[in-house]
Amino acid sequence: MSAIPNRRRAAAALTAALLAPLAACGQGDTEPAASAEPQAVNLTVLAASSLTDVFKAAGAAYEKAHPGTKVTFSFAGSQELAAQVKQGAPADALVTADTRTMDGLRGETDDAKIIAKNRLVIATGKGNPFKIAALKDLADTRVKVVLAAPEVPVGRYSKEILDKQGVTVKPVSQEPNVRAVLSKVELGEADAGLVYKTDSAKSGDKVVTVDIPDTENAVASYPAATLKQSQNPEAAAAFVAWLSTPDAQKILQDAGFQQA
Template sequence: MTRSVRGTRRPSRTSRTLRVTGAGAAALLALSACSSSSDAHTDSAADSAGSSSSASAEVSGQVTVFAAASLKESFTALGETFEKQHPGTRVTFNFAGSDSLAASITSGAPADVFASASPKTMATVTDAGAAAGTPSTFVRNQLQIATLPGNPDKISSLKDLTASGLKVVLCDRTVPCGAAAQKALEGGGLELTPVSYEQDVKAALTKVELKEADAAVVYRTDVKAAGDKVAGVDFPESAEAVNDYPITLLKESPNADAGKAFIELVKSAEGQKELTEAGFRTP
């Protein structure tokens, strides 16, 4: 009897081809997955590096700040802090009377930030559409009488400034410190004719420092900054003439990112500490 031996059938060429093709496809899929993962990792790393690079490049270059003269000392210090916090930046200031700064901005002077000594002068800029957004008050300031060292004329009130023979200097009425002084005088029912009207508060204070005037109505921050060059006298009418200081990024800012960063520093705890130590009041 003949037995039929049934062995393992050899796979056909087609079957072998299918299996090889399947294996190849699996290998390709695996390679593709690895490649995709690698590409994704590379892209992620590139995005991360790009993001990091973008962040570091976000604040760089020159920042131009137009600021009221009374902010000179505190803003100069904050400018140095800003440059340390953001290597590669440089802060340039233009300190002057707020009214003249506002006029320059509306005439097209290039600047990133404007810090005014009164809402009225800031309104000149906002009304002209030159501000980017709504300005915000970052500090307040109050008037004080600056006298010669030791107060030899024994000035103790705003009324004392009306005494005959006393040389008194005021800021121009168009400047915030001058407008505030006029408001205080009117509040006290007083009239005063100064020997001169100065274009900003620093100029008024300098007259006393040089002994060209016996007294000047300025901000308490300026009296404090002058140290022993002058003496300060408080007067109650000043409470009715406190100035709010608004700050804003300008619409045509050449360096908006850096301008925003400077404003953030001014409003930060560190910035507020610098300003209050200079004699400013918090809003």
């Protein structure tokens, strides 16, 4: 009777001996898990309307230098962008056309840095039929003048320089952003309007640009900041920091913006 348990023990030992090499082989053949590919990053940047053209070029340059990152811009008047931020719109960074709007969002943004500056000009209809040469000429009641609304940065700058020169203008309309002002002049719906120099230059021969002397002008500053609600804070901070680099500054200055 004792032979049976002995045979069982021998069989168990043999089985264990046969399985051991297979287990060892299996462990040695196990390959480490492949490292995960870096995830693509999609950034949404809220930007002032006057940055529409230059930021399209800047965004393309940034994406080329940072594979895997896509930058999508949403352009509007700075006051509209501020309202979107306060309403919790999904976005990663903000660039406004004035420091006042940005300062009003301190609880929503990280520290802001000015990335560019701009100045105002008078945009007149093709051929400048009223021979407008200075701010005082906008007071002529025959001239249909269009301005941005006073809550818009360019509208506030316009009021500032007109008041400084004692020029009273009754606009035929007040627009929500600088692009809308320029469009009215381009289409002949207004004879003149106050816009940023960079926007007027982009119109080519559709309008005539009349420069305003520095002593009568206002300087528009463009601050950029990451939004605290960003889902990609590191990538957003990297983009905002890039806007101050030589590569980005060259793109801005080639478009007519002044160095910050």
